[in-house]
Amino acid sequence: MNTNCALCGIPLTSMDTVLGENKLSDGGILCNKCLNKATNINKDLVYDLGNYSLVQVRDIVLGESIEKEEEITLEPVVESSVSRTVVTFSHSFQVNVGKKEPEKPTRLDEIKDQIIALNTQISIFANVEVNELANVLDRDERLIAITEGKYLNNNLDGILISTERRVIFIDRNFFSNTVENDFPHHKIVSVQHSYGLVSSELKLYTNEGIKAEFKLNNRNAAKIFYEAIQNYIHSPQNPLRQQHQKSIREEDAEAVFEKLEKLGKLREKGILTNEEFEMQKKKLLDKL
Known part of the structure; x- marks a missing residue:
């Protein structure tokens, strides 16, 4: 059974599922907040939600496909030796006419691949912060953990990430190259995590007397984040x-x-x- 909203990723409540009216055609379930947002844009969803898939609802909310890389575009290419037009499809598969140099992955592409490898569910509302990671992380930094939540010290929503050398919180108002909520591993002396009913909390203590507290959207997120970073924090091999x-x-x-x-x-x-x-x-x- 789905326990999280298919669109934003937050845990579903009994109010979201009690009537069974929030279910999509592909089995995904929307929380009432996302359902209201979508129906305010397209009134037809109120009466016909069960015939819409998650991708279609995402398109309605965002105004564009969430999977831009997988859009099918048509590009006419004419072969000089044959009197016909050959159409090339730019998709996860391609029918190429002639040789074409493959595009080199960008830094953001590499980071998104690392997020996928972590098998962590990130909602579409964190796209701004995820895109900003290409400007925040050094070229040789690799993600080892990522989750969404609130930094209780300033009460802002955003994403909490960790690389092999530091923990960083990026909030929804973050648009510069200066990282204020940056916690190098070698300065973290203790990490604690706890569970709530639908969320969890993570606390970092540094040798400078700083206590950073985070409320994460998923009940298991704090434990997973803690397990991902503890060996790096306590490792004597950490340069x-x-x-x-x-x-x-x-x-x-x-x-x-x-x-x-x-x-x-x-x-x-x-x-x-x-x-x-x-x-x-x-x-x-x-x-x-």
């Missing part, structure tokens, strides 16, 4: 974590030597005896 830990060790060593210098001055002034100096010195050196 960024190694660099960060080295920096901490260097700062600690510098602080120890400063304290030793102060102890030496106290001994010179007679405030500390040699025995007290040696005792404190040993305690400090044991920290290195």
Whole structure:
């Protein structure tokens, strides 16, 4: 049985399914919010929804096909050696006349392929944020997790993603190259997740005292996201974590030597005896 809206992906409620009037011809079910949006555009849906497929409803809501890459376009190509017109179909299959160089995948194409490989359901309302990923992610960054929800710290909706090096939240008002909600893995010290009735929550704690809280649209989303990132966050092989830990060790060593210098001055002034100096010195050196 379908438990999520076929159009926006949010969990269905009993009000969406109790009358059985929200069902599409291909078996998908719409939540009342999406149904109202579609029927406001096309009044015929009120009486004839069962004869419409999900693709047709998407076209009505968006005003264009959600699968632009799979549109069939007709391109007349004339063979000089034959007195007829050969029509080439640009689709997932093609009948090519002559040789044509394949188009090189764009960065956005690569990212969408990674999303598909994660087998995660993302609604059509997240298209703006997904398209923005090509500008946010570095060329060598690979997605390991993606989900939709709300960043409770600023109460904005958007997508929560993680690459092999950082967690990022991109909200629906995000149109610049500056990522404010960016959490590098080596700075995350703890991750917690919990379940709700139809949603879930994820909490990130950083070594800078930041607590980032997210309410995710799906009940299992927080657990899946947590499992995807935990090995990267706690991995000692993470080069960024190694660099960060080295920096901490260097700062600690510098602080120890400063304290030793102060102890030496106290001994010179007679405030500390040699025995007290040696005792404190040993305690400090044991920290290195």
